Amino acid sequence: MINSKFKWQLDQPANQDVVDKLSKDANIDPFVAKLLVQRDITTAEGAESFMNPSVSSFHDPFLMHDMKKGIDRIRQAVEKGEHITVYGDYDADGITSTTIMYETLSDLGADVDYYIPNRFTEGYGPNVKAFQSIVNNGTSLIVTVDNGVAGFDAIAAANALHCDVVVTDHHSLPEKLPDAYAIIHPRVKDDEGKAYPFGDLCGAGVAFKIAQALMDEVPSDLIDIASIGTVADVVSLTDENRAIVKFGVQAIQNSQRPGLLALIKEAGINLAQFSEEDIGFGIAPRLNSLGRIKDATVGVELLSTFDEDRASELAKFANQQNDLRKSLVDQFFTDAVQKVEENGDISKRHTLVVVGNNWHQGVLGIVASRLVDKYQRPTIVMTGSDDSDEVKGSGRSVDSFDLFKAIDPIRDQTVGFGGHHSAVGLTIKQDKVDVLKDQLEKAAEEQHLDLSVKPQLEISGALPVLKVTPDLCDKIKTLAPFGQDNPKPIFKFQFDHLANVKTMGKTNDHLKFSMVQGDSQLTAIAFGKGDVASDIQNGQSQLQVVGEIGENTWNNRTTLQVMIDDLKETPQPVVDERTRELHKQMFTDSGIYVFFHEKVLKQLRRYVNDQSQVVMYNQIEQEAVKDQQLYIVDCPDVVDDLVQVLSKVSPKTTVLYLYKKQLISKIGMPDRHSYAKLFRFIKEHSNINIATQLKQISEHLHISARTIIFMVQVFLELDFITIQDRIINLNPNYAARDLKTAPSYHLRTEQLAAEKKLLVSNTHELVSFVKDCLGV
Known part of the structure; x- marks a missing residue:
């Protein structure tokens, strides 16, 4: 039995009157109108703004906290020739926001360089030693991007060395802000208690708004880079972010950036059909891998260089790092699963802590995510080494469990700890691993963690396979870009039967089959579900399928397919x-x-x-x-x-x-000719021993022995013969009767009918x- 991973929540049918009115007022297809209403968009104005963002979708950047103050300080530094350092971060959002700020300041003629801290030696955010070194090398203005709002000590150190710090960030705000020259952040309120109209910008989005303020116009040449950071950081794809990504995808399709084009080529992306999914699954992982495996600094060079040879070299390097990242994740995930299974943790614990040896720290969060996906419980993956008494790691959680809150009570027993509800990073002494395990289990009890409660999956509606056409796919695309808060519609598919069930991949990890309805077939693919292929059979099926409609292009031929989000099998009656x-x-x-x-x-x-x-x-x-x-x-x-x-x-x-x-159907019912032959034989021969002469009679009459025994039984029931001690003789007083009246004859008729039916x-x-x- 195939059980679903999610609890399926089928959207209630949209109010048809509202759908019809929106369809008419906005002059859009009723199917699209229904999807918009499900997104709480019910007016023509709302639909137009959502589906066709424009330059007017961008808010005034000076509405953001400290924007004017920060811009004035940056312009002053440019005019006076001060050395400016852009201080970034090692993930895709950090790389792209660094690129945006560096290119903007370079275009203004600034004396500028950039610095990205090392994930493994310096960690996230402002670093005291790094700031001191930057200032000692001649910098008088540090502009942070995608970090800094919690960099108290480093900012204080810079201030002490008479270097101003302009923080540009989007992360959660501490109770008290650091003493920076300016803090440009979309969620910080001004003196009147007002915040920026849209608080869900990522680091690259904030950098883009600063570029807009510095340039006095929307910087269209940077929107491609801003869109990458926005998709990569999984922020809300509504409001301003939607415009950034919508225009950014178009800009990437026409990009002249050698590094970006080389990276797209290495990722095997079809530029003509480029979408936000290509950012999320192709570009962002390769940028992220740079910081996960080694040093993210080359990521900025990759995106900003105009040297085609250097761009090709760096793109190949990013691709290699990504391949290495995937290989390490697969290796450590396999090892982690083995540890979990051997320890029997699934049957004993509500949470998981897995400790490896000499595992690469940069991929532990991804391994933890995969374990959460497999076991549906909060998981921390850590690694130690023979020459250290510490273990370092990352944790990921489920929606119903606050991982940060769970660990916070033993913060004093950690070497380092930080994070939020769904993800944490921590370092502890090896002898504290059991303390951590016990604390997580205690927190699971306190937070009433119920592992039987499945995460919810929103489904837009049921859709017959017959209706899945290229035209329908194009209608869905009008709601793109898809992402956080604007998910790609998920449908429950209706079909008659399955065909072409098979596994895919080098190790048969993935599942592929066709859903058939009438003359229509729709290919469906489920990654990581190859193990259930043996439970699914061609033909009639009780399998239920939910997924997203997409396109697959192979050898210049594009076909529709479903990327499966979940499967479940209903018990067959x-x-x-x-x-x-x-x-x-x-x-x-x-x-x-x-x-x-x-x-x-x-x-x-x-x-x-x-x-x-x-x-x-x-x-x-x-x-x-x-x-x-x-x-x-x-x-x-x-x-x-x-x-x-x-x-x-x-x-x-x-x-x-x-x-x-x-x-019995293999023997069948004797015909009247056979009955006549046997009756004539009995009439002409007396004292037939059915026990000893059966084979001889069978050969003589050319009738099988089993058929002869059956006919003898019929004759006996009709009083045509007598049997005494297995000796058969004709009944001299027999009367003509219909063969069908014999009970054995009637039973055989019923048996033949039963076999045919059943x-x-x-x-x-x-x-x-x-x-x-x-x-x-």
């Missing part, structure tokens, strides 16, 4: 497991086992477990079968006997073994018949 052989293991599951032949019941009773019930078909009780598993063990001689059983029960599932060792029919015919009898 009727299961066809017809067999010619019965085995002990077929009777291990609990349920009601129904027999039609006493002899078969006596032979198999000992195999049925104590929790199950064994019953003859004419003794079954209706209440005993209610919501139970019903097994029809052997094949009845008369179809109506099965009908009578099924018509009065309501089982959860009916499993059909319908065992019959030998089919054993010779195909699965679809049999299941449909049984469902009709059950009334399901």
